[in-house]
Amino acid sequence: MKKRVMIIAGPCAVESREQIIRIAKKLKELGVDALRGGVFKPRTNPDSFQGLGDEGIKYLIEAKEITGLPIVTELMSIEQVRRYADKIDIIQIGARNMYNYELLKELSIYNKPVLLKRGLSATYDEWLNASKYITNGINKRVILCERGIRGFDNSTRNVLDIQAIPYIKKNTNLPIFVDPSHASGNSYMIYPNSVAAVAAGCDGLIIEVHDKPDEALSDKEQAITPDELAKIIRDVRKIESILKENEEL
Ligand code: PEP
Numbered sequence: 001m002k003k004r005v006m007i008i009a010g011p012c013a014v015e016s017r018e019q020i021i022r023i024a025k026k027l028k029e030l031g032v033d034a035l036r037g038g039v040f041k042p043r044t045n046p047d048s049f050q051g052l053g054d055e056g057i058k059y060l061i062e063a064k065e066i067t068g069l070p071i072v073t074e075l076m077s078i079e080q081v082r083r084y085a086d087k088i089d090i091i092q093i094g095a096r097n098m099y100n101y102e103l104l105k106e107l108s109i110y111n112k113p114v115l116l117k118r119g120l121s122a123t124y125d126e127w128l129n130a131s132k133y134i135t136n137g138i139n140k141r142v143i144l145c146e147r148g149i150r151g152f153d154n155s156t157r158n159v160l161d162i163q164a165i166p167y168i169k170k171n172t173n174l175p176i177f178v179d180p181s182h183a184s185g186n187s188y189m190i191y192p193n194s195v196a197a198v199a200a201g202c203d204g205l206i207i208e209v210h211d212k213p214d215e216a217l218s219d220k221e222q223a224i225t226p227d228e229l230a231k232i233i234r235d236v237r238k239i240e241s242i243l244k245e246n247e248e249l
C-alpha cells in the first residue's frame with residue numbers, strides 16, 4: 001500500500017536565526033514532515049544573496065532541536081558533504097549539480113537520504129544514470145525530485161513535467177517527489193501543481209514557504225504562506241484518500 005505523501009516545506013533560504021525558527025514553528029503546527037532551508041545557494045546571478053553558509057546550518061540545526069522537524073538542505077561540494085552529512089537528515093542535490101558526478105560518487109558512501117533534483121534540461125535517462133552514481137555505492141536512499149524542466153515559454157520559470165511521476169514509478173523503485181515551487185516560479189501555481197502531482201501518484205512534495213513572502217531574500221515570487229500551505233495539505237490528504245479507495249477496489 002502506498003505510504004502517506006511526505007510534505008517538506010520551508011523557505012528558499014535560511015535568512016536569519018529568528019526567521020528559520022519562526023517559520024519552523026509554524027510549519028510544525030501544520031504537521032509538515034520536514035523543514036527545508038537553503039544555506040548554500042546556487043544562485044544564477046553571483047551578485048544575488050548566496051545564503052548564510054556555515055552560520056545558516058547552525059540555525060537550521062537549532063530549528064530542528066526546537067521543533068523536532070528533520071532538516072533538508074542543499075550541499076554543493078564534496079567538502080560540504082564531508083562536513084555536514086551527519087548533521088542533516090536529507091541532503092538535497094540541486095538541479096545544477098545533477099551532472100556533478102564526483103559529488104554524486106561522494107554521496108554513495110553514506111547511508112543518508114539524498115533528494116536528487118532533475119537537471120534543468122535532463123532527460124529521464126540522464127537523471128536515472130545520475131542516481132546510479134549514488135546507488136552503485138552503499139547508499140540506496142535516493143529520492144528523485146522533479147522540479148520542472150526548461151521550456152520555450154518564459155512566462156513561467158520552468159514547466160512541471162507531471163509525466164515524470166508515472167515514468168519513474170514504472171521504471172524504478174525509487175520514490176519520486178515534486179517541487180512545485182521551482183517548477184512554476186509563481187506562488188499562484190503552487191496549489192494546482194501540488195494537487196496535480198499528488199493525483200499523479202508522487203510520494204512527496206517539497207514546497208517553498210515564507211511567512212513574509214514580500215521580504216524573502218530569494219525566490220519571493222514563488223513563496224507561499226503557511227496558510228496557503230495548510231490548504232494544500234488539507235486537499236492533498238483528500239486526494240490521497242481517494243487514491244487509497246481506488247487501490248482497494
Ligand atoms: C532550491 O530548492 O532551493 C533550488 C535551488 O532548487 P533547484 O536546484 O531545483 O533549482
Ligand code: MN
Nearest residue numbers: 012208218219
Ligand atoms: Mn528557491
